[in-house]
Amino acid sequence: MTLLSLAVPATAGELSFSSPIDCDLNGPCYIQQYVDHDPSKDASDFTCSGLSYDGHKGTDFALPTYDMIDSGVDVLASASGVVAGVRDGIDDVRYSPDRAAILKGRECGNGVVLRHPDGWETQYCHLRKSSVTVVRGQSVQVGDVLGQVGMSGRAEFPHVHLSVRHEGKVIDPFDPDGTIICGEAENDTLWTDQPPYRAGGIVRIGTSSAVPEFTDIRANTVAFPNTGSDALVIYAFLFGTQKGDVIHLSLQGPAEIVIERDITLERSQAQSFRAIGKKRGGEGWPEGEYTGTATLLRADKVIDSENLTLTLP
Structure with missing residues (x-):
């Protein structure tokens, strides 16, 4: 210790x-x-x-x-x-x-x-x-x-x-x-009601029509996708990540559209984001409901997970 x-x-x-x-x-x-x-x-x-x-x-x-x-x-x-x-x-x-x-x-x-x-x-x-x-x-x-x-x-x-x-x-x-x-729990604090300790995690997840700029994610000004978007992207805004962490991103929708990938983080970062996506092909994206998931893993253990639902009109 x-x-x-x-x-x-x-x-x-x-x-x-x-x-x-x-x-x-x-x-x-x-x-x-x-x-x-x-x-x-x-x-x-x-x-x-x-x-x-x-x-x-x-x-x-x-x-x-x-x-x-x-x-x-x-x-x-x-x-x-x-x-x-x-x-x-x-x-x-x-x-x-x-x-x-x-x-x-x-x-x-x-x-x-x-x-x-x-x-x-x-x-x-x-x-x-x-x-x-x-x-x-x-x-x-x-x-x-x-x-x-x-x-x-x-x-x-x-x-x-x-x-x-x-x-x-x-x-x-x-x-x-x-x-x-290190390795032993500490119970003696000055908090009346101790705030939760999150050892890193997902601040928020979202979708966009292209891989967004980090400044837009932080400002909450990312452009939402629609059926005519050139691409369909899911992203996760992360905090307190460590080298070797894995972020699993997936987005599923109608007509068997699936976007899915595991990304291994190469360095520790206070704040960061990761995104995956797919470019439009043929007639564009089908209307309907899409569901997205972001899961952060550390040493194969889930430390945070977030879901979203998106409807393309």
Whole structure:
């Protein structure tokens, strides 16, 4: 067994937290990254898996698509406290290296800091521009709305980044004592109702008239197919995949139309997509109902599966 640890331990039970996002974390929302427990240049989450990156100091609660920013998903206070700091007014623009200088010192984007009893503090980053609802010095209760999920600051996807600190030191609420032993379950957390752990999975699946661009999948602007489309494609938007994972994609329809393939992933990726399809032949695609399936396997074990139904008029 491998032993990994954060620099400073904390005693569980001193403070408890609830989810900072008003969205189901079993779907459509999910946790993209956890606190990094590996002191080297590698990264490890609290289960000794790879859902983190080097030096990550919080937990990222993610939206599946950019358009949900406009729909408005509330960021909630994870514990009762007093507002110690706020920032608003930064645009929701996907981060790229050319924005590093502009965002220096403001990587958190629009955010809120809450102070709690006995030296505890929580920070909420990447909130939607003009959504922050609280002011410095205001008392808030657990579950109160602080703002909405956005993509401000150093954010490459829409999410709220929750940092938990005790006397200034980073604490992982999933493993507050700061030590994990790989291969052993950890039951001692700071969560009132612990969010589900998904060891990677399928964010969403869809169909299109051509292999889509990843930007369109993230923005939920993929063109839907019809009977006259040049091609019929099924795709899966994935997160937390590992080298050697297999994504099985299939699409079945009337007149014995079947599109099916297993794709072995060649490297680990935080976010990615895979697609398969078939070009139109003859008179095009028959009208009727089509059913699609995406299944993610790791070491021959199913870790996630999603289905869809599509009707071509």
